[in-house]
Amino acid sequence: MHSSGIFKVIASFVDSNGQPLSGSSFQVRLFDEDRFFDDKLGAAKLDAEGRAEFLIFVSDIMSIDSPGERTPDLYFVLEQDGEEIFRSEVFSAVDFERKSGVTGQAQELTKAFGPFRVTR
Secondary structure, X not given: OOOOOEEEEEEEEEOOOOOEOOXXXXXXXXXXXXXXXXXXXXXXXXXOOOEEEEXXXXXXXXXXXXXXXXXXXXXXXXXXXXXXXXXXXXXXXXOOOOEOOOOOOEOOOEEEEEEEEOOO
16 A cells, blocks of 8 residues: 555535535445445535545554455445435545556546535
């Protein structure tokens, strides 16, 4: 993993009309799907643009049932007032370590997903 060991994930959500979901009643949870138990990587409220941002540490994606995991399998759960209203597909083997062919430096320390269209 990158030497800093910190990565950023951004997820955005819109309603059936394509308008950003926002408000204090919405919360997004980020998970890493593993063989036996999924790792909860964080929870965040939606901002005015319908986005939730997460910082992920390398240690958060390495667990007992996935030793040495380097590319997490991420998915998002959107809750409104504590009730699940949307679950994304699983994004397999998300690679935060991809290096630039020119500099050799990690270049994808931030990953954005969505917008996810939520119909209620």
